[in-house]
Amino acid sequence: MRLFSPRLMAQIVKELLSVLRDPKSRFVLIVPPLVQLFVFSFAATLDVRNVDIAIYDRDAGKWSHELVERIGAAQFVHRLLPAQSPAEFKKMVEQREVIAVINIPEYFSRNIDAGRIGKVQVILDGRRANTGQVVLGYLNNIAGGLNAELTTESRLTNESAVVNHWFNPNLIYRWFIVPSIGGILVTFITLLVTALSIARERELGTFDQLLVSPCTPIEIIVSKMAPALLINTVLGLFMVAAGIFLFGIPFTGNFLLLLISMVLFILSLVGIGLMISAVCSTQQQAILGTFAIGVPAVLMSGFATPVENMPTFLQWLAQAIPLKHYLIILQGSFLKALPPSEVFANAWPMAVIAMVTLTAATLFVRGKLQ
Template identity: 65%
Template sequence: MRLLNPRLRAQIVKELLSILRDPRSRLVLVVPPLVQLLIFSFAASLEVNHVDLAVYNRDTGQASYELLAQIGAAGFVGHVYTVHSPDQRRALIDRQQVIAAIDIPPDFSRHIAAGRTATAQVILDGRRSNAAQITLGYLDDIAARVGATLAGSDQSARDPTVARHWFNPNLIYRWYIVPSLSGILTTIIALIVTALSIARERELGTFDQLMVSPTTIFEIIVAKVVPALMIGTALGLVMIGAGVFLFGVPFRGSFLLLLMSLLLLILSVVGIGLTISAISSTQQQGILGAFAVAVPMIVMSGFATPVENMPRALQWVAQSLPLTHFLVIVQGCFVKALPPAVVFAEAWPMAVIALVTLAVAHAVVRRKLG
């Protein structure tokens, strides 16, 4: 702080005090991100657990009993219903009591005993398509161990395919969701802090005093950026620490590279937040503007769906979002030990975005104060 001139230092202190002295502001900035991290880390998961299955076994051989024993002992299976007719099987699926039904034909064990590949049919509940397809994948792995395939599967006991999952061998979805949430929630907090900064001045009546003060436009921008940078960095580091020590996500990359990328992410976002705040007349408008920007940014960042699956135009938009690049870095630093060259390849677009957004914020604030 000694390197700052007295006017700029006073502005930064004023901004920090205006945020931290207000009990409601402290509550909004600290409690919701941590609660959201805890809730989303457990709730937002594509893992399938405790699913109920139906089995229509028309075979009396050893292979079918071995298959059913392994299915019943699988960790993702909740309860296995034994049915004795297609009508019973259909009724369980219609009532959504089971997500899948396995139909084992009468010659199942005979084919396996003769050295041939036996095939069982799996009927999936299409109303829960994503969970049903994941369940089918789990059942495929079990069937392959007893020398069988499931209808619709491309695995074969004669030509087995062995899958190895690098970096996350047990496919623990929390290892993906927790690092991503640290970037997403940091983005939201940085947006809200800056989106309320100038709007708060207007509501409190201090905006006119700011206009007639000797403070330059650059000093005003810096005074609004520094508190958001400090608060966002602190919360981001807390969430990263929670991922490592609370949720047990392995951290294999460079902490310094991740910290640098986190700072670039916040700088990119605060420029957007300041622009929103400058054109907002009230804090309510600032919050609405922040969420209007945050939601599309999260959706197109690659968090929920791969960027490569989007239309070409939306892929270009996604590459212009800082969160898209930060998610690659934070996920890689946690589980991959991402090389510095790859980190810099994703960091330099964030640096360009930060320069652009801060320049736009400077121009908008100058016009509003001018």
């Protein structure tokens, strides 16, 4: 088979037209991913803002007043709601009016003036566990700042521990989330485009024409692969450009290495999508198959939780997920100038996955054509 034989080029053109000739299809491929990138970049964040906190102050002394003032002035606090009794702040938590309660005992200021430790009780809404832990961290920082001003010993202790955040010194969460969301969106679009290709042929009744065509299974796979590779490479590059120019994320890596990694990533997804398409009879089944594969892949990719925290079996399974390796390259290319050795260490697994999935897809298609 010649690499660019006329019948192969004809098949590629047919596949491109089937995807792009319909205005609605072009709209679905272009507009929703871009809208989702902008929406998710601001919505998917672990930063906590505009929370309400209840204050049960039984001390009303100098230091309790100072603590309350500092909490009220914090950027993450929307309102401080005074509570007059335990029953009242319990009701606030039960009705989700507040995320936390600061219970200041009556001896708080007296203990501090006497040189003893001033303790307060923090009650968190356990139904919002992640948000509560973030709020607790913020409150600990406020209390630590106040504690550093009380005694010389505390001041020396706090100044002796200097914290530096490499690669993201201001802890801008969007610098992490935008590249990750770009990779996730490319994952779903690639799987969807390829999963619908053969299933669409079956629904339209044109799959039977492939049975009598002179095209080989490899040519069919290549023709199905080319539109997805082209469209999603352009989409992936646009996601990278949006991160750099629209969100102002510094790009410190090697663009050529990132492009090669992106192509390997998309090829590995194309193989998975074609296997889904080969075993599905309708486009509805292909869509369901895409989400059945895509959602677990995102959850196990390390996007939300570290892979190292998962059970050993899932850690091994995560190595077969292309998104896991691509996110390491993508995030590293943006923020830490990932060296070529690290890029290669995560690129070769995607190349192996691509070879395995494309080979399996070819066998599946050959089985359907016989």
